[in-house]
Amino acid sequence: MPRLQPPAFVVRTLARQLGGPSGRLGAVVARMLNKGNRPTITAAVDALDLGGRETVADIGFGGGYGLDLLLKAVPDGVVHGVEPSADMLTRAARNHHEELAVARLQLHEAAMQSLPLASGLLDGWISLNTIYFVDDLGPAFDELARVLAPTGRGVLGVADPAWLAAQPVARHGFTVRPVAEVVARLERSGLTVEQRQVTGSRPTAGAAPYHLLVCTTGRPA
Numbered sequence: 001m002p003r004l005q006p007p008a009f010v011v012r013t014l015a016r017q018l019g020g021p022s023g024r025l026g027a028v029v030a031r032m033l034n035k036g037n038r039p040t041i042t043a044a045v046d047a048l049d050l051g052g053r054e055t056v057a058d059i060g061f062g063g064g065y066g067l068d069l070l071l072k073a074v075p076d077g078v079v080h081g082v083e084p085s086a087d088m089l090t091r092a093a094r095n096h097h098e099e100l101a102v103a104r105l106q107l108h109e110a111a112m113q114s115l116p117l118a119s120g121l122l123d124g125w126i127s128l129n130t131i132y133f134v135d136d137l138g139p140a141f142d143e144l145a146r147v148l149a150p151t152g153r154g155v156l157g158v159a160d161p162a163w164l165a166a167q168p169v170a171r172h173g174f175t176v177r178p179v180a181e182v183v184a185r186l187e188r189s190g191l192t193v194e195q196r197q198v199t200g201s202r203p204t205a206g207a208a209p210y211h212l213l214v215c216t217t218g219r220p221a
Contacts (some may be wrong), residue, residue, distance in 0.1 A: 033063040043198040044126040044155040054123035055168040060130035065098030112140040141189035163208035191215040
Protein backbone atom coordinates (compact mmCIF):
# COMPACT_ATOMS: atom_id res chain seq x y z
CA MET A 1 0.00 0.00 0.00
CA PRO A 2 1.53 3.40 -0.95
CA ARG A 3 2.52 5.66 1.88
CA LEU A 4 0.24 8.68 2.23
CA GLN A 5 1.94 12.06 1.85
CA PRO A 6 0.90 15.01 4.04
CA PRO A 7 -0.78 17.97 2.31
CA ALA A 8 1.59 20.45 0.67
CA PHE A 9 0.70 23.28 3.06
CA VAL A 10 1.62 21.07 6.04
CA VAL A 11 5.00 20.28 4.49
CA ARG A 12 5.67 23.97 3.73
CA THR A 13 4.72 25.00 7.26
CA LEU A 14 6.97 22.36 8.80
CA ALA A 15 9.86 23.39 6.53
CA ARG A 16 9.53 27.02 7.63
CA GLN A 17 9.46 25.96 11.27
CA LEU A 18 12.55 23.81 10.90
CA GLY A 19 14.39 26.83 9.52
CA GLY A 20 13.28 29.05 12.43
CA PRO A 21 10.85 27.66 15.02
CA SER A 22 8.37 30.25 16.29
CA GLY A 23 5.01 30.53 18.00
CA ARG A 24 3.03 27.65 19.49
CA LEU A 25 3.93 25.36 16.62
CA GLY A 26 7.58 26.30 17.11
CA ALA A 27 7.42 24.97 20.67
CA VAL A 28 6.18 21.64 19.32
CA VAL A 29 8.91 21.60 16.68
CA ALA A 30 11.54 22.41 19.34
CA ARG A 31 10.53 19.36 21.37
CA MET A 32 10.53 17.26 18.21
CA LEU A 33 14.04 18.47 17.30
CA ASN A 34 15.36 17.73 20.77
CA LYS A 35 13.98 14.19 20.69
CA GLY A 36 14.88 13.35 17.10
CA ASN A 37 18.38 14.83 17.16
CA ARG A 38 19.40 13.61 20.61
CA PRO A 39 21.90 10.92 19.41
CA THR A 40 23.63 13.17 16.89
CA ILE A 41 23.84 16.16 19.26
CA THR A 42 25.28 13.87 21.94
CA ALA A 43 27.85 12.55 19.48
CA ALA A 44 28.82 16.10 18.48
CA VAL A 45 29.37 17.18 22.09
CA ASP A 46 31.35 14.00 22.78
CA ALA A 47 33.55 14.77 19.75
CA LEU A 48 34.62 18.06 21.37
CA ASP A 49 36.40 16.02 24.07
CA LEU A 50 35.83 18.69 26.72
CA GLY A 51 37.59 18.86 30.07
CA GLY A 52 35.06 20.98 31.98
CA ARG A 53 36.53 24.51 32.00
CA GLU A 54 36.21 25.52 28.36
CA THR A 55 34.27 28.27 26.62
CA VAL A 56 31.98 26.66 24.06
CA ALA A 57 28.96 27.43 21.87
CA ASP A 58 25.99 25.86 20.17
CA ILE A 59 25.45 27.87 16.98
CA GLY A 60 21.86 27.57 15.80
CA PHE A 61 20.77 25.67 18.90
CA GLY A 62 17.07 25.36 17.99
CA GLY A 63 15.28 23.34 20.67
CA GLY A 64 18.20 23.72 23.06
CA TYR A 65 19.26 20.15 23.80
CA GLY A 66 22.81 21.03 22.78
CA LEU A 67 22.87 23.81 25.38
CA ASP A 68 21.81 21.30 28.04
CA LEU A 69 24.64 18.93 27.14
CA LEU A 70 27.27 21.65 26.88
CA LEU A 71 26.34 23.08 30.28
CA LYS A 72 26.83 19.63 31.78
CA ALA A 73 30.10 19.10 29.88
CA VAL A 74 31.70 22.36 31.11
CA PRO A 75 30.54 22.80 34.73
CA ASP A 76 33.36 25.32 35.30
CA GLY A 77 33.16 26.92 31.87
CA VAL A 78 30.93 29.19 29.79
CA VAL A 79 28.38 28.25 27.14
CA HIS A 80 27.28 30.63 24.39
CA GLY A 81 24.03 29.98 22.56
CA VAL A 82 23.63 31.63 19.16
CA GLU A 83 20.23 31.45 17.47
CA PRO A 84 18.36 33.61 14.93
CA SER A 85 14.91 32.65 16.27
CA ALA A 86 13.75 35.04 19.00
CA ASP A 87 11.24 32.46 20.25
CA MET A 88 13.93 29.82 20.71
CA LEU A 89 16.05 32.34 22.61
CA THR A 90 13.10 33.04 24.89
CA ARG A 91 12.61 29.31 25.42
CA ALA A 92 16.29 28.83 26.29
CA ALA A 93 16.25 31.79 28.69
CA ARG A 94 13.19 30.37 30.46
CA ASN A 95 14.78 26.92 30.79
CA HIS A 96 18.17 28.22 31.99
CA HIS A 97 17.47 31.33 34.04
CA GLU A 98 19.88 30.27 36.80
CA GLU A 99 22.79 29.76 34.40
CA LEU A 100 22.03 33.08 32.74
CA ALA A 101 22.00 34.87 36.09
CA VAL A 102 25.60 33.84 36.81
CA ALA A 103 26.73 34.24 33.16
CA ARG A 104 27.48 30.52 32.76
CA LEU A 105 25.16 30.73 29.77
CA GLN A 106 25.14 33.68 27.39
CA LEU A 107 22.53 33.93 24.64
CA HIS A 108 22.85 35.85 21.38
CA GLU A 109 20.30 36.55 18.65
CA ALA A 110 22.40 36.28 15.51
CA ALA A 111 23.02 34.32 12.34
CA MET A 112 26.06 32.19 11.65
CA GLN A 113 27.27 34.75 9.11
CA SER A 114 27.75 37.41 11.81
CA LEU A 115 28.68 35.85 15.13
CA PRO A 116 28.77 38.32 18.04
CA LEU A 117 31.80 36.58 19.55
CA ALA A 118 35.44 37.64 19.86
CA SER A 119 38.01 36.06 17.56
CA GLY A 120 39.54 32.92 19.07
CA LEU A 121 37.08 32.94 21.99
CA LEU A 122 35.77 29.40 21.67
CA ASP A 123 37.48 26.21 22.73
CA GLY A 124 34.69 24.37 20.99
CA TRP A 125 31.48 24.82 19.05
CA ILE A 126 28.77 22.62 17.63
CA SER A 127 26.35 23.47 14.83
CA LEU A 128 23.95 20.79 13.62
CA ASN A 129 21.40 20.91 10.81
CA THR A 130 21.97 24.62 10.28
CA ILE A 131 23.66 25.06 6.92
CA TYR A 132 20.59 23.94 4.95
CA PHE A 133 19.27 27.44 5.65
CA VAL A 134 22.49 29.35 4.82
CA ASP A 135 22.60 30.66 1.25
CA ASP A 136 26.32 31.52 1.15
CA LEU A 137 28.58 29.22 3.14
CA GLY A 138 31.68 31.40 2.67
CA PRO A 139 30.94 34.15 5.21
CA ALA A 140 29.40 31.64 7.63
CA PHE A 141 32.39 29.30 7.62
CA ASP A 142 34.81 32.22 7.82
CA GLU A 143 33.02 33.20 11.03
CA LEU A 144 33.16 29.66 12.42
CA ALA A 145 36.91 29.63 11.80
CA ARG A 146 37.41 33.13 13.23
CA VAL A 147 35.85 32.42 16.63
CA LEU A 148 37.66 29.10 17.15
CA ALA A 149 40.74 29.14 19.37
CA PRO A 150 44.02 27.73 17.94
CA THR A 151 43.66 24.63 20.09
CA GLY A 152 39.86 24.48 19.74
CA ARG A 153 37.59 22.10 17.90
CA GLY A 154 34.28 22.62 16.12
CA VAL A 155 31.73 20.06 14.98
CA LEU A 156 29.41 20.71 12.05
CA GLY A 157 26.62 18.18 11.65
CA VAL A 158 24.81 17.47 8.38
CA ALA A 159 22.36 14.81 7.31
CA ASP A 160 23.23 12.50 4.47
CA PRO A 161 22.44 14.62 1.38
CA ALA A 162 20.80 11.81 -0.61
CA TRP A 163 18.50 11.02 2.31
CA LEU A 164 17.72 14.69 2.97
CA ALA A 165 16.98 15.48 -0.67
CA ALA A 166 14.35 12.73 -0.66
CA GLN A 167 12.43 14.32 2.24
CA PRO A 168 9.38 16.41 1.24
CA VAL A 169 10.40 19.34 3.48
CA ALA A 170 13.70 19.71 1.63
CA ARG A 171 11.82 21.12 -1.37
CA HIS A 172 10.87 24.21 0.61
CA GLY A 173 13.73 26.53 1.56
CA PHE A 174 16.43 23.91 2.09
CA THR A 175 19.78 23.95 0.29
CA VAL A 176 21.13 20.40 0.12
CA ARG A 177 24.86 20.15 -0.65
CA PRO A 178 27.21 17.19 -1.14
CA VAL A 179 29.35 16.56 1.93
CA ALA A 180 32.50 16.95 -0.18
CA GLU A 181 31.39 20.46 -1.16
CA VAL A 182 30.82 21.40 2.48
CA VAL A 183 34.23 20.02 3.49
CA ALA A 184 35.97 21.89 0.67
CA ARG A 185 34.39 25.17 1.74
CA LEU A 186 35.37 24.62 5.38
CA GLU A 187 38.93 24.04 4.24
CA ARG A 188 38.91 27.26 2.20
CA SER A 189 38.05 29.04 5.44
CA GLY A 190 41.25 27.67 6.96
CA LEU A 191 39.80 24.70 8.84
CA THR A 192 41.18 21.16 8.85
CA VAL A 193 38.32 18.65 8.68
CA GLU A 194 38.00 15.09 9.95
CA GLN A 195 34.90 13.30 8.68
CA ARG A 196 32.97 10.98 10.99
CA GLN A 197 29.66 9.17 10.64
CA VAL A 198 27.12 8.36 13.32
CA THR A 199 23.75 6.66 13.40
CA GLY A 200 20.62 8.77 13.76
CA SER A 201 17.81 8.36 16.24
CA ARG A 202 16.20 5.34 14.55
CA PRO A 203 18.95 3.00 13.34
CA THR A 204 17.78 0.45 10.80
CA ALA A 205 19.51 -1.79 8.31
CA GLY A 206 20.72 0.35 5.46
CA ALA A 207 19.91 3.62 7.23
CA ALA A 208 21.65 6.72 5.89
CA PRO A 209 24.57 7.90 8.04
CA TYR A 210 24.72 11.29 9.72
CA HIS A 211 27.91 13.24 9.07
CA LEU A 212 29.96 14.99 11.75
CA LEU A 213 32.66 17.25 10.34
CA VAL A 214 35.19 17.80 13.12
CA CYS A 215 37.09 21.03 12.48
CA THR A 216 40.35 22.43 13.82
CA THR A 217 42.11 25.64 12.83
CA GLY A 218 45.63 24.40 12.20
CA ARG A 219 46.84 27.69 13.67
CA PRO A 220 49.71 27.61 16.19
CA ALA A 221 48.62 28.00 19.81
